[in-house]
Amino acid sequence: MKAYLFLAVLGALVAGACSQHDPALYAPLSNIPSPGEGFETAYFFPEHASLQFPAGDTIEIIAGLHSGSSETYNISAIFGSLNNHLAFSQYFYNFTPTAYQRSIRPGEEVSLSYSFWIPYNFPAREFQVALTAFYTSEGSYHASTFFNKTIDVVEKPKWVDLQLIFLYLLLVAAIGGLGYLAYSYVISLGYFRKQKSKRTPKRAASGTASTSSPDEWLKGTNFAQGNKPPRKSASKGDVRKASPIRGVVAPDN
Incomplete structure (x- = not known):
């Protein structure tokens, strides 16, 4: 809020100072007087020599003003504007003017710093920038445009x-x-098909051994009984000793 108030007060002071010399300077860019005799200008940009101006940045230009005549010129102010580069009469934005109270004697030269600001919302494309110095000489009103070229408005680099x-x-x-x-x-x-997983037989848990006999399932059947030799009952007094030779019975003692 303070910045806007300061700019408004500065604009009013510049307009008031210029109005003391010429009432037409209330609208200086729409009614620019002719340049002074022998008045020469030059310029350079300390940081934007490529004429690429990031939107939202403050652009500084150094204006070199020289009096090549026998007259003394009094610099009043510098005004600037942002215009359509295809139709210069179409104004997009007027820069804040800066007031100067500088005198240039014959053969002298002064350097004035002027800064302008391009709003953030301007698109990245070509525009025309015109910067004009207004001055007086023995009751005559003059102006010289020291910069009037096509520039590129670019987006400000982002992190x-x-x-x-x-x-x-x-x-x-x-x-x-x-x-x-x-x-x-x-x-x-069908180039790729899912393979079916093969079931693996379950293995018995380790450490558990089967204690059942392979012939256990034959118990209680005739087959099991037929395999066993019949048991002979021997009575007392009729005990015969088996001979090692098959079929021979050992005599009784």
């Missing part, structure tokens, strides 16, 4: 470009979507 990051994410998502569609199409053609 993090959110739009660029969004574009990268969108590109990655598009590539992933195309890859998924291609994979689904290949699967539908």
Whole structure:
């Protein structure tokens, strides 16, 4: 708020100072007087020699003013504007004027610093910038435009470009979507099939051994009984000793 108030007061002071010399200077850029005799100008930009002006930055220009005649010129102010580079009569923005009370004697030269500011909302494209110095000489009113060229308004560099990051994410998502569609199409053609998993037999738990006999399932059957030799009952007094020779019975003692 203080900055806007300061600019408004400065503009009023410049308009008041200029009005003491010429009432037409209330609208200086729409009624520019002729240059003074022998009045020469030059300029240079300390930081923007390429004429690329970032939107939102303060641009400084050094105006070199020289009196090549026998007259003394009194510098009143410098005005500037941002115009259409295709139609100069179309104004987009008027820069804040700066008042000067400097005299240039014959053969002398002065350097004046002038700064202007391009708003943030201006698009990045070409514009025409015109900067004019207003001065007087023995009751005559003059003006010389020391800069009038096409410039490029560019975006101010950002540490993090959110739009660029969004574009990268969108590109990655598009590539992933195309890859998924291609994979689904290949699967539908039958080039890749899922293999069925083979069932593996369950193994008995380690440490548990079967104690059952292989012939246990034959218990209680005739087959089991037939395999066993019949047991002979021996009575007392009729005990015969088996001879080692098969079929021979040992005599009784």
